Amino acid sequence: MPPLLAGLAVAVLVALAASACSSQAAPAAGPPPPDVSVASVLTKNVSQWDDFTGRVAAVESVELRPRVSGYVQRVAYAEGEEVHKGDLLFVVDPRPYQATLDRALAELARAQAESRLAGAQDARAQSLIEVKAISREEFEQRKANSAGASAAVRAAEAAVAAARLDLQFTQVRSPIDGRAGRALVTQGNLAQADATLLTTVVSQDPVFVYFETDEQTWLRYAELARKDGRSAGDHPVRVGLSSETGYPHAGTLDFVDNQVDPRTGTLRARAVLRNPDRLFTPGLFARVQLQGSGQSSAMLVDEKAVLTDQDRKYVYVVGADNTAQRKDVVLGRSVDGLRVIQSGLAPRDRVIVQGVQKVFFPGMPVLPKQVAMGAPAQPAVAVAAR
Structure with a gap:
């Protein structure tokens, strides 16, 4: 082999040996701890706190129906607005009932006139019977006429009161404070007394939340009540809606049903909450937590x-x-x-x-x-x- 090639071969072998020694002396390091x-x-x-599911319900809910029959003359409220007790909601055509009242007033006036006449004749008969100017039979007849006339006056007064009441019932007013629903009968439609549903009114503040508990949970609460002497109102309640995180609304337990439903093995309970901002609407799904014990x-x-x-x-x-x-x-x-x-x-x-x-x-x-x-x-x- 020529001297130049021999020198190059020796240099390559030396380099390879040095690289192998270096790799053995410094192994690769692992990843650091995370x-x-x-x-x-x-x-x-x-x-x-025990978890339950429930539904929001109104404390008061009224199905508004007319007390007299007639054609709806006017819808006097805006659908869906809040109304107060006594606010006018519907007007039934009052003209037939006004005519009935006028007729009853006329009958009352006639009965009063006849009663005054019968009373005068009865008073005259009292003086005549004393001097025996009339017979006892005529005296008794005049006395009976006076009593009958007085009764006719009272009957006419009752008819006037009934006619005036019917006239008042042509104005359908809200019996509670709350929110009125849509008008189910509009102007020009016939409404039948005690049958036609005009609208519904539900109260807004406070509201109820009904939920059901199983038998084991109820028995545990009953045992706590016996030990601690707690009543229903002593159990705090927290409520959250489906769109909320956690249970931001506080209330109290105010009612527990008097029997367990044998079909489901559950007992219905009710919480009451304030609703000043009208966040709760009857029918909403609610998540309920009930405090079941003291701190531990x-x-x-x-x-x-x-x-x-x-x-x-x-x-x-x-x-x-x-x-x-x-x-x-x-x-x-x-x-x-x-x-x-x-x-x-x-x-x-x-x-x-x-x-x-x-x-x-x-x-x-x-x-x-x-x-x-x-x-x-x-x-x-x-x-x-x-």
């Missing part, structure tokens, strides 16, 4: 920290060596966005609440950052391992 946010298990006193100590974690493995629930906690360890837990109810842990955690455990998706297996190293339990995601200062 950043996660941890929070200590929150221990505090909480009240037990409980451990709580953020809902976001709870994971699911088939039928089991678990969380990751950070140990002293900054590794993620799995712990199976038994969940309780939700309290203000946090979840009650019935078993599986210790009060001093630090739970991964943010970045839990970065943990791929138990024992994986992590870089924990301390946050408050239930706090929103935000940068935090890393803490040293204990």
Whole structure:
């Protein structure tokens, strides 16, 4: 081999050997531990609230029907507006009833005139009978005529009162404060007394929320009532609508039915709430929470920290060596966005609440950052391992 080629071959072999030694001396480094946010298990006193579903109902609801028959002359309100007790809503043609009243007044005047005449004749008969100027039979006849005339006056007065009442009933007025519905009978249509539905009026403030509870829950509440001496009004109620988060509306339980429905095994209850801003409308779906007991100590974690493995629930906690360890837990109810842990955690455990998706297996190293339990995601200062 020529000297030049031999030198190049030696140089290449030396370079390859140096590269192999370098790769053996400095192996490739692994990925750094992921950043996660941890929070200590929150221990505090909480009240037990039971969840139910219900419907909003008006305290007062009236189906408005006319008390006299006739053709509707006028619809005197705007459909859907709030009305007050005594406001005019419909007018039935009053002319036939005005004529009836006028006729009754005329009959009353005639009866009063006849009564005055019969009274005068009776008084004259009293003086004549004393001097025996008339017979006893004629005296009794005049006395009976006077009594009959007085009765006719009272009958005519009753007819006038009835005719005047019918005339008043031609003006259909709201019996309650509330919101009137659409007019089901419009101008020119015939309305039959006590039969034709004109409209409905429902009260607005306060409102009822009806819901049903199962037998076990009812028995638990009954036991609490016996122990604590509570009445229905002592149970606070919280209500939320389908478009709302949480239960922002406070009320009280004011009625519990007197028997359990044997077909469904449920008992109906009712809460009452103020409705000054008219947010509640009869018929709306409502979520109801009823306070079932006094305060008791409980451990709580953020809902976001709870994971699911088939039928089991678990969380990751950070140990002293900054590794993620799995712990199976038994969940309780939700309290203000946090979840009650019935078993599986210790009060001093630090739970991964943010970045839990970065943990791929138990024992994986992590870089924990301390946050408050239930706090929103935000940068935090890393803490040293204990």
